[in-house]
Amino acid sequence: MAAVLKVEGITKRFGGLTAVSGVSLEVKQGEILGLIGPNGAGKTTFFNILTGLYQPNEGSIMFEGRPIQGMKPFRIAQQGMTRTFQNIRLLKDESVLENVKVGMFGRTRSGLWSAILGLGSAKREEHEVTEASLRVLELVGLRGFEQEQAGSLSYGNQRRVEIARALVSGPKLLLLDEPTAGMNGQEVHEMEALIRTIRGSGTTLILIEHNVGMVCKLCDRVAVLDHGEKIADGDPHEIMNSPAVIEAYIGKTESEEGIPVA
Numbered sequence: 001m002a003a004v005l006k007v008e009g010i011t012k013r014f015g016g017l018t019a020v021s022g023v024s025l026e027v028k029q030g031e032i033l034g035l036i037g038p039n040g041a042g043k044t045t046f047f048n049i050l051t052g053l054y055q056p057n058e059g060s061i062m063f064e065g066r067p068i069q070g071m072k073p074f075r076i077a078q079q080g081m082t083r084t085f086q087n088i089r090l091l092k093d094e095s096v097l098e099n100v101k102v103g104m105f106g107r108t109r110s111g112l113w114s115a116i117l118g119l120g121s122a123k124r125e126e127h128e129v130t131e132a133s134l135r136v137l138e139l140v141g142l143r144g145f146e147q148e149q150a151g152s153l154s155y156g157n158q159r160r161v162e163i164a165r166a167l168v169s170g171p172k173l174l175l176l177d178e179p180t181a182g183m184n185g186q187e188v189h190e191m192e193a194l195i196r197t198i199r200g201s202g203t204t205l206i207l208i209e210h211n212v213g214m215v216c217k218l219c220d221r222v223a224v225l226d227h228g229e230k231i232a233d234g235d236p237h238e239i240m241n242s243p244a245v246i247e248a249y250i251g252k253t254e255s256e257e258g259i260p261v262a
């Protein structure tokens with residue numbers, strides 16, 4: 001399988017703190033890659049670098065064979081890499097439909113003046129954006145909710161709106177930052193099914209997730225960050241049993257601390 005994303009030697013420093021240190025990673029077409037690690041390991045910083053919010057101090061990023069460093073976030077989204085955030089970021093007073101349409105910002109061809117003057121091309125485009133938004137709402141299971149106020153939806157459904165917004169432009173690679181954070185068991189179960197549906201529609205995914213059970217069930221491969229470094233990359237079940245990964249999660253081993261590890 002071809003690599004959709006190829007990251008080599010990415011480092012990001014904040015003053016004296018190295019949040020991401022020499023990380024290399026490949027993501028193949030059609031796979032779900034889990035990105036895990038303890039709190040503060042550098043996972044979100046890594047997403048922020050991929051999507052252009054932060055510039056790395058070192059390293060290179062190739063997306064579909066083209067370098068994307070230095071591009072602004074909206075340009076990277078135009079290239080086909082979109083994301084959701086750990087904290088839900090919706091226009092809570094706007095309708096679900098309007099929130100999803102925001103995901104097409106920068107993708108439309110008609111200029112501001114055609115829209116203001118009500119020209120036919122702008123109207124056609126508006127219709128296409130609405131149709132695309134409704135299709136993606138169907139995919140995430142929210143058809144029928146399009147006129148609801150986004151802020152009035154349940155937590156789980158607000159996350160679905162965020163995902164719909166990230167999907168409406170038809171990305172090749174979707175980055176999900178803790179999509180099940182704060183969800184109950186039923187919502188987690190539904191999110192797993194949605195992620196499978198998204199992959200089934202041909203989108204490659206990287207998933208930051210603390211729910212290890214879900215990672216094992218869903219991901220084809222898992223990469224582990226600890227203190228900014230990639231300490232493992234491979235089959236989810238093998239990774240979860242790796243001593244280095246167990247130690248990263250539960251701290252020092254009994255040989256160092258004299259405390260039996262449960």
Ligand SMILES: Nc1ncnc2c1ncn2[C@@H]1O[C@H](COP(=O)(O)OP(=O)(O)OP(=O)(O)O)[C@@H](O)[C@H]1O
Pocket residue numbers: 014017019037038039040041042043044045046
């Ligand atoms: N803008 C910033 N300025 C300074 N330090 C930052 C900044 N962003 C992140 N950091 C630091 O970089 C380190 C990695 O943070 P990051 O949020 O990437 O970790 P994480 O693995 O996503 O953690 P969590 O699982 O808790 O979300 C942390 O020590 C954090 O405090």
